[in-house]
Amino acid sequence: NAGVTQTPKFQVLKTGQSMTLQCAQDMNHEYMSWYRQDPGMGLRLIHYSVGAGITDQGEVPNGYNVSRSTTEDFPLRLLSAAPSQTSVYFCASSYSTGGTDTQYFGPGTRLTVL
Amino acid sequence: GQQVMQIPQYQHVQEGEDFTTYCNSSTTLSNIQWYKQRPGGHPVFLIQLVKSGEVKKQKRLTFQFGEAKKNSSLHITATQTTDVGTYFCAGGTSYGKLTFGQGTILTVHP
Numbered sequence: 726n727a728g729v730t731q732t733p734k735f736q737v738l739k740t741g742q743s744m745t746l747q748c749a750q751d752m753n754h755e756y757m758s759w760y761r762q763d764p765g766m767g768l769r770l771i772h773y774s775v776g777a778g779i780t781d782q783g784e785v786p787n788g789y790n791v792s793r794s795t796t797e798d799f800p801l802r803l804l805s806a807a808p809s810q811t812s813v814y815f816c817a818s819s820y821s822t823g824g825t826d827t828q829y830f831g832p833g834t835r836l837t838v839l
Numbered sequence: 840g841q842q843v844m845q846i847p848q849y850q851h852v853q854e855g856e857d858f859t860t861y862c863n864s865s866t867t868l869s870n871i872q873w874y875k876q877r878p879g880g881h882p883v884f885l886i887q888l889v890k891s892g893e894v895k896k897q898k899r900l901t902f903q904f905g906e907a908k909k910n911s912s913l914h915i916t917a918t919q920t921t922d923v924g925t926y927f928c929a930g931g932t933s934y935g936k937l938t939f940g941q942g943t944i945l946t947v948h949p
Contacts, residue, residue, distance in 0.1 A: 760939075765848060767927060767941040768882065784840075815881055825870060825931050830881040 726751050729831035731816050737837045738806040746801040746834050748816030756819045756826070757799040761785065761812040762833075768815065774799055806838045841866050843930045845940030853948050858915040860943035862928035870931040871904055871911040876942070877924045885913075918947045 732747045750757065758773035770783030774793040788810060790802040799818075803810060814834045819826040842865040852858050862871065870889045874882040886895055888904035888911065895902045901914045915922055925942040932938075 765941060767845070768929075768939040770937075827872070827884045827887065828874075828882070828929075828937070830883070833881050 728752065729816055729818055729829050731814075731831035731834050733834060734832065735835050737839065738803075739839050740807060742806050744803050744806065746803075746814055746816075746836075748799045748801065748831060749797050750799075750816075750818040750829070750831075751797065752818060752820075752829065753796060754818035754820050754829070755796065756821060757793065758783070758817050758828075759789070759791065759799070759801045760815045760817065761810075762815060763812050771801065771814075803836075808838045810836065811838045812836060841930065841932065841936065841938050843928060843938045843940040845928055845943060847943055848941060849944050849946070851946045851948065852918050854920060855917050858918050858922070858945055860913050860926050860928075860945075862911045862913075862930070862940050864909045864930045864938075866909070866930075866932070868908050868930040868932060871908075872929040872931065872937070873902060873911075873913055874927040874929065874939075875924050876927065880924075882927060915945075918945070920947050920949055923947050 729750045755776045759771040760768040762768050769785050771789050772791040774780045777796050780791050816831040817828040819828050845862045872887045873885040876882045886902050891908050892906045893904040899916045903912045925944050927942045928940045930938050
């Protein structure tokens, strides 16, 4: 199993550009989530999904969209990139709800917005 | 909303010294999870504690969950250079929410 995969690993955007961060898992996990990691802030939840077709907002959802058309994929879309979105983005999945089950993290996407 | 505070933010130790990081929640937790992130890497699950007052050990690592299920600690005995990284606690609630602490960055000087 590849586990949780993320692409790209690095990305540089200009302010106002849009892009999609890809996330896929091959463990048949129902729960998937996106976090951003900033120095001194820990991991903050952006959006999450409890299954295909179901998504919900986390702690810091503004400026991001998600969809979950399949169990395996959970892409994160930046609609109009801003310098404040410079961060490291991690996708994670777990067998059941995020609060009670081990989270498996992808390798991360390091995003810089100029 | 639920807050999980973790201290200290940074810890520098000499190899062989002990290390402890503390985690406190503003609400009662159903469980506490601990993760380790190596420099440049991604968080990796270490352990989950569920029971009040629970203590678990993994070699030189000792994890505790408070009696009130609102605090937890991770203690490393005799640190090694391989212990460097950021240690995160994450508090889980019965309705499925997981909130991460800010993390403690551990540096070990040989």
